[in-house]
Amino acid sequence: MVAPRKPTPINELPIFQGLKAEQVQELIRGGIVVSTKHHEPLFRAGDPASYFLLVLQGAYKLVRSDQQGHESIMCFVSLGDTIAGLVMSRPNAIYPVTCISIGQSMALKIPRETYNQEWLSHPALQQHMNAILYQRMNRMQDERLHQRAPLQTRVAFLLLNLIEKYSSGADRVLPLPITRQEIADSVGSAVESVIRLMSDWTSAGIIRTEDRRIEILQLDELIRLTNDE
Amino acid sequence: MVAPRKPTPINELPIFQGLKAEQVQELIRGGIVVSTKHHEPLFRAGDPASYFLLVLQGAYKLVRSDQQGHESIMCFVSLGDTIAGLVMSRPNAIYPVTCISIGQSMALKIPRETYNQEWLSHPALQQHMNAILYQRMNRMQDERLHQRAPLQTRVAFLLLNLIEKYSSGADRVLPLPITRQEIADSVGSAVESVIRLMSDWTSAGIIRTEDRRIEILQLDELIRLTNDE
């Protein structure tokens, strides 16, 4: 396993840009830092939503599963992302999804009361949260738009999205280790189909995978697949 | 065509429950009531998002289309629903979807500035908007969960959702006239498939359709299809 990097200081997260240390202290009042192992759930769908969360290190996946046990991945979250903002202000808040750690990760649990009292009344934060929501909604709609497209289009789109979200420089390695199963769960297909597709891509020299790190070799080719007929 | 009913007075919309007439006046300052004919767009994806909208009568569909001209219906909205709340607070706001009238409809266009100044600072409204967002996000996730399910499951789920959303009493007629094409665009399939499915359901006595009004005869049967293997 890769040695975990040092956690980013909380004050330096983009969401707290331009705030003073004392203000940040107020915003995370009562907060607890938790560390989770690979596959460990941070919370489960149905649990009382007592905490708003901020990812400090690593990544998580937000999933739902149906009666047959198939998992659908709704969203990946990573450094600086927020979780469960929408559900906080609801009476009898219940998490609608299960949140599972990908690799060794860390998150800051902020009590619901702190969030409701401090965050909602803060215009800049409110706007920031709004922007995050807008982007997530947008992404879900984009994926919905591709629902009828062939599998390759959907997978290409997913990979491009994951890269773009954390494109620090021209980095062409996916920012988080991801299994074929998780890709399948994300685009709504079977593992075997994803494996066959990615094997083809590998032999065509479009991607390269090492363990669970996926590297894009021919970005333009993936983009072409996205716009495909 | 059915004769349009009288529009509900704006003050009586659920979203304004408990507010005084003067307060409501403030909230809709600069608002314009517009009437749209069947198929007429209220705004298009890409237009500058200058207005927040409130549906006063009839219904609209929010759609996106891909390169090949396939339309995906993201959401149906009806009496009392709000449109474009999330995009208002963004700099250079652009509508991400196209909004098309279903039948003769009416909406109240509220200037972006009014929304940003009045609505966001009002705790009760903020909470109400939050709830709407949460529900929509939830619904999108539910549909995502059913993505792998057979067509019949997805259509059954859609119909049940549409009924439930406006279940005034035990009404089993869909609250809005909807074509097979629109059902297909909603669940991400081809018209022909939807038609074949619904023909089967009709001969099985599960549903009945007259023009574009769909009536559910055997609700339990639809529910069973939703939970289907």
Add this chain to the structure above:
DNA sequence: CGTAGCCTTGAAGGTGATCAATGTTTGTGG
């Protein structure tokens, strides 16, 4: 009365699901 929108039906064909079996790597406990 012709066009446009909607519904219907049939035939053909493909994409991807499913099932089954096997290999590989990782992690864990004796």
Add this chain to the structure above:
DNA sequence: CCACAAACATTGATCACCTTCAAGGCTACG
């Protein structure tokens, strides 16, 4: 340190569901 279990990757064969294409009918409306 080895053995075993668990998670992940792979490959092949089969086939159902749904898409696509083509053609035609129905109704509403200008």
